[in-house]
Amino acid sequence: MSSDLRLEPVTPANLDAALALRVRPEQERLVSPVVKSLAEAYVHGDTAWPRLIFDGERTVGFVMAFFDITFHPDKAGDRPRSGLWRLLVDADRQGGGYGRFAVEQVCAEVRRRGGTRVTVTYVPGPDGPAEFYARLGFRPTGETSGDDAVAELELELEPELA
Incomplete structure (x- = not known):
């Protein structure tokens, strides 16, 4: 991992690189492919925030956040939510800190937009990412x-601000 990590929007120039990203075969049931995420981003407009993870000039992953989804103030316990919708690090780049970097950037963007909480959903189970998110401070809500x-x-x- 280099010091030139950054997130960039998906553009016509980097679309093919985005679509080429793949997780390891045993992880395919845990995360949707980038093409589905981009279709959802298109449908959800300003709610979705899809970004590619770059290390220098190399595309190493994809992250998509969501911001303040619709909530119902009349419904007990309902509140606006922002957070991590998708995270995918290319199979040959996993374990290099790219996922952590992407989550930190999503947290910074939520904070920049005035949020105080980041939500994530994930497939539970022994092969799922629960431990990864727990190491970053996420706590299950039940x-x-x-x-x-x-x-x-x-x-x-x-x-x-403190």
Whole structure:
């Protein structure tokens, strides 16, 4: 992993690189392919925030956040949510800190938009990413979204705001 990590929007110039990203075969049931994520981003417009993860000039992964999805203030416990919708690090680049970097960038964007909590859903089970998210501070809420588990991370205030 280089010091030139960054997130960039998906554009016509990098679309093929985005679509070529693949997880390991045993992970395919855990995350949707980039093409599905981009279709969902198109349908959900401003709610979705799809980005490619770059290390220098190499595309190493994909992350998609969501911001303030519709909620019902009259429904007990319902509140706006922002967070991590998808995370995919290319099979030959996993374990290099790219996933952590992407989650940190999503957290920074949620904070920049005024959010104080980041939500993630994931496939539970022994091969799922629960431990990865737990190491980053996410805690299960006990909720589910379809068959996925839900976890949240409370964001700390920026040091200059504390």
